Amino acid sequence: MLKRIRGALLREGTRTAVLFLLVTMAMFVLLNLAPGDPVALYVNVQSLSPPEIEAVRHELGLDRSLPVRYGVWLGRMIQGDLGHSLRSGRPVTLELWRTGWRTLLLAGSAMTLTLLFAAVTAYLVAMGQHPVWASGLTALGYVLSGLPVFWLGYLAIYLATTRFHVLPLMMGAGAPPGNWAFFLVPVVVLGLGNGTVSEVTRHLRTHLQGVLGEDYIRTARAKGASLWRHLYKDGFVMPLSSLLANKIPYVLGGAIVVEQVFNWPGMGRLTWQAAADRDYPTLLGVTLLASLIVRAGHIVKEAVQVAVNPQLAD
Amino acid sequence: MKCAMVAGVVAGVLALSASGIAGGRDDGFPDGGKLVYGEYGRPATLDPITTNDMVGLRLTELLFNGLVSFSPKNEVVPDLAEKWSVSPDNRVYTFTLRSDVKWHSKAGAGDRTVTADDVVGTLDVIRQPKTLTPLKAAYELVAEARKLDGQTLEITLKRPIVNALGRLSFKVVPTFALKNPDFLSRDDPFVQNPVGSGPFQLSQLTDEGDVVMEANPSYYKGRPHLDRVILKPFADKNVLTQALLFNSADMVVEVNSRDIAQIQGDKRFNLYPYNALSYAFLGHNYRNPHLAKKEVRQAITFATNRQEMLDSFYSGRGALISGPFAPGSWAYNLDVKPIPFNPARAKELLTQAGYTKTGSDGYLLTDEGKPLQFTLKIPIEKENETVKRVALAFQNYLKQVGIKINLEFREWQAWKQDVFVDHDFDIVIANWAFDDSADISTLFHSGETGAWRNNFVGYSNPEIDGMIVEAKTTLDREKQRTINQRLHALLSDEQPYTFLWTLTNYAAIHKKVRHVELHPFKLFTFADTWYIAKKDQ
């Protein structure tokens, strides 16, 4: 048993390492192909002569060849040093830490909301007991999935400012107490507006209906036994865990927009700025973190599914 | 130059007696209150040497001092230097520093004051090759900086220039607080945690990117009235305006032109116009054989109704310009009027230039039988709604005279590459911002047409070259003005650019903040005198 776990860990570990390598290499190559030089972050390029610009590039280590630069980055990365942001000069690990937990908080809460909404709707539809609520929620889910997320954000702010005369932004320093409640607004916007709600609902509903139709459930129902215990494994946990893993990239993508609208200083904003600046240490760091999150999502999903359904571990 | 010296001494004495000893100000205004100001975008770094964006520039006004500063009328006044003198050859400037300017209390043990070592050290750091700073080009004119004694130093310029004092307004940093006292690179914690001598000191840089600054109790002009000033960066201009309107910010540095009317009507705020010395223009690439013809460029300007665009898109807040200088500057020739809107004349000019045939789609045809068309390259930006309006309107105007304009949007860095390096464009829409030297040599001198040089339109005219050089090197202000005025008239005729307009920017500040005076583009130069009445705090 222990040997199996060790084997699995080794396997997953290697896969993860290879993934990281490929992902960062791909991003690095793309970054360097695109025109534009981070030199412009530092100096007013138009006031320097070409040899002076070259001197700056040399100072930044940007004149070395591509494989060399990647190799240097990789070497440092293995030791835990992700370099310094070309823009702010701060260590990339610090920047990721500072912004990463914020985005995880936002995206995590948003995703929880999506799954919650979908689960409730799917359950109601599958059980067929409250048709009005079921239809209403389903319709709402469909409508929300068809609206652009930044427009929803603007709508939320507009409603808050005109109806309640308050700007629903979480202000930092000097904010009045109770300000944290405004955090819920971007969570709701991202959670319900990331475009996946109707798909997730449908997926869950299909699964639930399928499971409900299974013989062993019908038997349990006929016997009058509690459905939940039987239902939750196949009906909820299985599809939820795979949905979770698959929808992470969508929520992270939506976070880039929501963070800008709600002035949430998260990884999404950092990523966008870094891409525009060609701040490659930051961008590589972000890519690494994003792939880590995606990979973690998949591993968790597999672990959960094996735990629930041991026969899947072939 | 002697006048400047006397004036400097007199001003210095007056300033000394007016401020008294560092401590509370005795102007009768209360201390207290906080000011939250919103900006679009965040500063990359917070120190005055590495900072390369306007947000950072404005921030450093609050935290640092220079040898000299400026009055609200943009005249040079003493700051760290209480008096100065110039050598007869106008190359050596000797400064005597005040002895009572303390570094912010974070600088280290004891109350260290600003000394000549610090000033010389700052200049050396700026000029060190390992320091990557946009200031390098501006201070390349310094040959040497030398400390004479504790509070006296001497700066030698490579050659005499007009208004050297104004140019020597760099902010002074405590080089002893740098990781490496010889140069400053971005991985030095100083750039995110700077120490200065200015009216406010950095208290905290929050995780959200808010920069919290507190009053410096030992500021040499007296403790500023405001307790705290907080910079809040925003990623969305519309949300920024809403923040102002809903009490999440007290001040917005630059109000969107579309929101100005609304804020003007809002009794809670004052609008402060300021005119950064800048103007917008359409640059024509001389490497395109059609644009190389003067008639074509003039026709383009005649065909474009700039006044209508200014009125429609900017509510008329600004003024059309006729030449290459910023209109607020001393070099602008008010006698030269902007080319009027006259599409008929534009068509005449185009016929004169040889474009007589019209194609089936309504556009003029070149000799090869192809439609006369130009590509207008525009950088992609998140908040460029007015630029888009201008571009679309421009496209429309030129359609009326038979020229086809294709709009091409390029990612920002790719755009810069196209325009400054590859010169792969026909027309661009852009802005120039000036300091008050009115030096247009880099824009139009034929020697500045290479990669990354500012004369990206490729303008080349030996007569203009000569005049530009003369204007730059002469020390006679009057002669400079005459030459510049002639330059203005000539370039207005040549139209290497279709000169568009200069815009009035507005800062919106809550009325609770009083005694507000703004510097045209640094804004916060006089923030130490602002106050908030007790009842509004």
Place this chain on the structure above:
Amino acid sequence: MSRFLELALEPSAWQRVRSWPLHRTVATVFGTGMATVVVAVYLASVLKILPHDPDAMDLGAVNALPSAAHLLGTDFVGRDLLTRIMVGTQAFFLPGLLSVSVSLLFGTFLGILAGFWPVRFDTLVGLLLQLLESLPKLVLILLVVALFRADIYLILLVVGITNIPAAAELLRARIAVLRRKSYIEAAIALGLPPSRVILKHVLWLHGRGLVLIQATIGMGEAILIETSLSYLGFGVQEPTPSWGNMVALGKDYFFRGELWLSTVPAAAILLTVLGFHLLGDALLERLEASGA
């Protein structure tokens, strides 16, 4: 009318449709209706059957509300909104189809590889798919736009490529279920050639529902992602109209209470995406019900 239909269709098919629950009928009708409208508008715009010239500006009547002259009002330089909404279909129709085709083509291919020969291909394919999934979509698009140009086909091609994992995973999971039910083993044991098993049984019978749903979701996503990109500045560029860049343009007037400019294209997006989703879901339901 119903007699005509009854004669035209096989009795069993008609009865099947009649037996549908109400919501599915509504959904199918709405979805089909919307899809038809969109296609019709698209064709009209391609054939230039438009009320106005989409580029004709009227600086005297900017941000106008609906009037006789402009049925849906005008935008920030006075261009007719209705016309631009119609022409806006061109910004997602073919590019969206491209995006969806790419993701489905490669997605099903990889899904089949991983599903049928998990021992050989699962690791490799899984890695490739996770690679595609990990690359931040919007950043990729920014770099592609910087490298080449802001072209909607290019952008949606990138989106299609990043959607391959979703399609592949769906198919792979379905094949895994079929395997669990020994469906595939049975088919092969019966002597059917593997290629036939793949094409007919897996793809056509069981996979078409998934492919269909992915197609409808993909089209919807194409529109929505272009809108997010437009907010960031990078979507379809002026003067070409797209619903995304119209909503983004309208945002600058939103807080002033001039909601019209951005809500009209947002409504168009909603109706179209809704239509696609409903149609896809309804069809999927039908296929699933018939034992798919």
